[in-house]
Amino acid sequence: MAKRTRLRRTMTETEFENGYWYATELRAFATTIGIPSASKLRKDELEKAITHFIRTGQSRNLVKRGLVKSGPRDVDKGLRLDLPIVHYTSSKETKDFIQREASRIQPGFKRASGTRYLLNRWREAQISSGRRITYGDLVKEAIRLNQTKQGPLRIEHGRYINFISDFMRANKNSSHADAVRAWHELKTMDAPKTFAAWVKAR
Numbered sequence: 001m002a003k004r005t006r007l008r009r010t011m012t013e014t015e016f017e018n019g020y021w022y023a024t025e026l027r028a029f030a031t032t033i034g035i036p037s038a039s040k041l042r043k044d045e046l047e048k049a050i051t052h053f054i055r056t057g058q059s060r061n062l063v064k065r066g067l068v069k070s071g072p073r074d075v076d077k078g079l080r081l082d083l084p085i086v087h088y089t090s091s092k093e094t095k096d097f098i099q100r101e102a103s104r105i106q107p108g109f110k111r112a113s114g115t116r117y118l119l120n121r122w123r124e125a126q127i128s129s130g131r132r133i134t135y136g137d138l139v140k141e142a143i144r145l146n147q148t149k150q151g152p153l154r155i156e157h158g159r160y161i162n163f164i165s166d167f168m169r170a171n172k173n174s175s176h177a178d179a180v181r182a183w184h185e186l187k188t189m190d191a192p193k194t195f196a197a198w199v200k201a202r
Helices: 013-018 023-032 043-056 092-105 115-128 135-148 159-170 176-187 195-201
Strands: none
Touching: 013 043, 023 043, 092 135, 115 135, 159 176, 159 195, 176 195
16 A cells, blocks of 8 residues: 655645554644644644644634643642642653552552543543542542443544554454554555455455
8 A cells, every 4th residue: 555645835734644644743743734723733733733723724723722831840849748730740740649649538549541541531521520629539530440441442633552452352362563564554545544444455
């Protein structure tokens, strides 16, 4: 199968979806087409904005979360359970705090794979909706996610995560390294970045 095309203003949505783009590529392209605050967007947010541009010709930032943070970081104030989340930073100190406090509430707490991503999206959703949450709320949600998550993580824009999950489910005797090799093979193909597309192409 042919290798992916390059990012360009006149590309079709299918061409964009069938390609694999690094965050740096998406960010640079988003900047050239006038997406506001492109440098502050996550990869999935860049993909949504670029897809919207391809469909409509409009350069818009579609995120609802606050992208500009001012004032001292929460971590510099001294993390504690009753501290409101205002200027969150995904630092080692913050992650260690969540792990430590969760372990105090639930001895033996061990973060399940994928739950950190889900916790970050939960935090953003709460703040975007105007709800005031504290680090104590974040710790409680981390525990809840650990208790309720079932099976491999699947997310809307997590092509890599979803591919690995589907590959391992279909190939019980294969290793994670086998799945990663298959993913790198798929990345070079002009095809949807799904396990089904990889199987069809072989």
